[in-house]
Amino acid sequence: MRLIIRDDPAAASSYIAKYIIDRIKHFNPTKQHPFVLGLPTGSSPVGIYKNLVAAYKSGEISFENVVTFNMDEYIGIPREHPESYHTFMYKHFFSHVNVHPSNIQILNGNAPDLEAECVQYEAAIKARGGIDLFLGGIGPDGHIAFNEPGSSLASRTRVKTLAYDTILANSRFFGNDLEKVPKMALTVGVQTVLEAREVVIIITGAHKSLALKKCIEEGVNHMWTLSSLQLHPHPMIVVDEDATLELQVKTVKYFKSIEAVAASQGFEQILPSKIRTGPRPAGKPIEPLPEEKEEPSILAPQPLTSTLLAAPATEYPTGGIYGYDVLAFAVVMQSHFVQISENMFGNFIAGIELVTTIIDALRSSGNAATEFRKLITQLESLRTALVQLKDLECEEHQRPQVKALEQAAAWCHRTTEEFWNKARKYQPHLEKTNGHSGFRLKGNWMKIKWATCKKQNIARFKAELMGHTQSILIALAAIQMFGVPQIYIIENKTSGTAHLWARFRRGVRNTPDDGTDIIF
Numbered sequence: 001m002r003l004i005i006r007d008d009p010a011a012a013s014s015y016i017a018k019y020i021i022d023r024i025k026h027f028n029p030t031k032q033h034p035f036v037l038g039l040p041t042g043s044s045p046v047g048i049y050k051n052l053v054a055a056y057k058s059g060e061i062s063f064e065n066v067v068t069f070n071m072d073e074y075i076g077i078p079r080e081h082p083e084s085y086h087t088f089m090y091k092h093f094f095s096h097v098n099v100h101p102s103n104i105q106i107l108n109g110n111a112p113d114l115e116a117e118c119v120q121y122e123a124a125i126k127a128r129g130g131i132d133l134f135l136g137g138i139g140p141d142g143h144i145a146f147n148e149p150g151s152s153l154a155s156r157t158r159v160k161t162l163a164y165d166t167i168l169a170n171s172r173f174f175g176n177d178l179e180k181v182p183k184m185a186l187t188v189g190v191q192t193v194l195e196a197r198e199v200v201i202i203i204t205g206a207h208k209s210l211a212l213k214k215c216i217e218e219g220v221n222h223m224w225t226l227s228s229l230q231l232h233p234h235p236m237i238v239v240d241e242d243a244t245l246e247l248q249v250k251t252v253k254y255f256k257s258i259e260a261v262a263a264s265q266g267f268e269q270i271l272p273s274k275i276r277t278g279p280r281p282a283g284k285p286i287e288p289l290p291e292e293k294e295e296p297s298i299l300a301p302q303p304l305t306s307t308l309l310a311a312p313a314t315e316y317p318t319g320g321i322y323g324y325d326v327l328a329f330a331v332v333m334q335s336h337f338v339q340i341s342e343n344m345f346g347n348f349i350a351g352i353e354l355v356t357t358i359i360d361a362l363r364s365s366g367n368a369a370t371e372f373r374k375l376i377t378q379l380e381s382l383r384t385a386l387v388q389l390k391d392l393e394c395e396e397h398q399r400p401q402v403k404a405l406e407q408a409a410a411w412c413h414r415t416t417e418e419f420w421n422k423a424r425k426y427q428p429h430l431e432k433t434n435g436h437s438g439f440r441l442k443g444n445w446m447k448i449k450w451a452t453c454k455k456q457n458i459a460r461f462k463a464e465l466m467g468h469t470q471s472i473l474i475a476l477a478a479i480q481m482f483g484v485p486q487i488y489i490i491e492n493k494t495s496g497t498a499h500l501w502a503r504f505r506r507g508v509r510n511t512p513d514d515g516t517d518i519i520f
């Protein structure tokens with residue numbers, strides 16, 4: 001444990017800012033090997049951000065190859081709310097430096113599935129090779145991030161109910177109105193923080209002096225979650241004089257003397273070189289995140305969060321059984337139908353699987369932005385259309401329509417594959433990290449989130465899908481029109497279409513219950 005004592009909050013803040021700058025410089029981050037920085041909110045780190053911004057503006061440091069993970073976020077207030085941690089971060093830091101927007105990770109307190117959001121956050125941290133330096137503050141009750149008293153010291157990113165003391169403390173940001181303070185939050189866990197290669201904490205003010213005492217002079221205790229830092233190999237707490245008021249004089253003297261001796265030997269609080277430079281990735285380097293030179297994405301800093309970060313916390317689109325499902329089960333009498341070519345049939349199956357995977361991935365990304373939801377709806381439509389195609393057989397005279405259908409499906413497949421391949425660029429690294437398929441999949445969700453976070457990319461992909469889906473449906477309708485007298489329905493017993501079949505049967509009059517060979 002290193003305890004650095006400075007005269008006042010300003011001196012403590014500039015010490016930490018300089019320390020972070022030095023760490024990033026020693027690390028020498030690259031696109032392939034970025035420095036991963038954990039970040040807090042609260043009033044305590046504001047001075048640190050000011051110093052970092054000033055250093056960036058004077059050309060002393062670049063955040064070009066820095067990836068950030070924020071500690072926590074309130075649940076239930078919009079991201080553009082003036083007191084959301086999204087807004088805080090852009091206001092105090094991200095909007096003023098060159099952190100790449102796609103390198104910024106903040107928990108989404110409006111995610112439709114909050115638990116999935118937390119799981120993905122942990123996976124994303126792992127996928128970036130872990131956090132090199134986690135900067136944090138504490139609450140007056142010694143909580144770190146939103147790990148309130150009583151939090152498990154083995155906890156990971158999760159949903160947390162806020163303690164009354166925290167609600168009270170944070171009410172100053174909400175016009176002192178307790179009712180307005182969110183009661184729940186998403187937060188990294190104590191264990192998430194402890195797994196960072198280095199943890200740096202700022203504590204200032206007399207109102208936090210008891211917490212400091214509990215955390216460094218007494219034992220590890222879940223009632224003062226910062227005390228868990230005693231178990232970390234490289235923790236550093238930087239405080240002002242006021243924060244030391246409850247410490248024993250000998251504790252203060254001890255830590256001051258350590259710093260003085262170190263300085264007399266010509267070094268400050270030094271770290272093992274591997275920690276300073278971070279473990280370089282073995283084998284294949286981590287793929288850099290996609291360039292984001294175009295218009296701001298939903299994570300981009302400017303023009304402020306109000307427009308760019310608006311993402312209603314609404315439900316996912318309802319699953320796709322549409323009016324045109326009826327067409328899906330139009331199948332012509334066996335004796336003289338045209339077979340969809342085997343190759344194309346295989347493509348339909350592969351297409352359905354691919355679209356299903358992408359839908360699952362997008363849903364699990366927890367991104368509730370309108371673009372994402374619209375894209376999922378469009379993919380649902382496409383999947384429904386592909387399911388229809390899979391089971392389609394037509395008469396000889398319908399061959400031209402079948403050809404048109406195959407062509408539309410092929411285009412569609414190409415577009416979908418292109419999108420997926422883009423997202424899969426990162427797959428080798430993820431596989432290397434953990435061979436378990438579940439993890440790979442989770443990693444992929446995050447990658448998809450990154451790869452598609454550009455609004456216009458999502459919009460373009462969605463528009464293309466819409467065009468292809470419409471072509472398929474038009475071709476299908478043509479087949480139906482030209483073959484009405486001969487069109488039959490047969491039941492498809494595969495599980496993928498069973499529910500569609502059930503829906504269809506409910507919607508059609510005079511259909512026999514056995515569901516086979518139905519004639520219109």
Ligand SMILES: N[C@@H]1[C@@H](O)[C@H](O)[C@@H](COP(=O)(O)O)O[C@@H]1O
Pocket residue numbers: 040041042043044045071072136137138139140143144145146166
């Ligand atoms: N979740 C945040 C913590 O991460 C932060 O450390 C604490 C202290 O904030 P302040 O620095 O304003 O005292 O506030 C909130 O509870």
